[in-house]
Amino acid sequence: MGRTNDIDALILKEEVFCRGIASGLKQIDAWRQAYPESRAHDKSASVTSSNLVRTERVQARLATLRADLREYTGITLREHVATLASLRDGAEAAGQYGPAVTAEANRGKVSGLYIDRVEHTGNVAIFASRSDEDL
Numbered sequence: 001m002g003r004t005n006d007i008d009a010l011i012l013k014e015e016v017f018c019r020g021i022a023s024g025l026k027q028i029d030a031w032r033q034a035y036p037e038s039r040a041h042d043k044s045a046s047v048t049s050s051n052l053v054r055t056e057r058v059q060a061r062l063a064t065l066r067a068d069l070r071e072y073t074g075i076t077l078r079e080h081v082a083t084l085a086s087l088r089d090g091a092e093a094a095g096q097y098g099p100a101v102t103a104e105a106n107r108g109k110v111s112g113l114y115i116d117r118v119e120h121t122g123n124v125a126i127f128a129s130r131s132d133e134d135l
Contacts, residue, residue: 013035014034014052016033017034019065020033027049028046028049030049031045031049081111085103088107
């Protein structure tokens with residue numbers, strides 16, 4: 001799917017959402033930026049942003065934006081992971097195990113080994129009585 005088709009397939013708010021994520025925002029923050037008029041509570045906004053980010057058109061647009069960013073910066077995933085490994089090794093050699101663990105964890109994150117997960121343990125039944133406008 002070409003760049004024009006990616007944008008055409010998105011509504012403006014979804015484009016704002018995608019650009020927010022591509023710029024490094026957490027998906028809930030990108031969603032709030034794209035939908036500032038929403039009064040959704042954090043739990044509802046989290047679920048809504050999670051559902052939106054999984055749609056095919058949003059995934060396609062994010063892939064395009066990320067490819068554009070990689071091309072612009074000249075950084076590849078392989079190079080980035082190698083740099084983090086070098087930083088990890090240097091920190092470990094210096095006896096700085098905290099930074100070494102952080103570098104290794106970041107290698108796993110950028111490689112897709114870790115997925116941020118939000119678990120709601122509260123009473124979700126309270127949302128059943130609320131209207132869409134309240135959420």
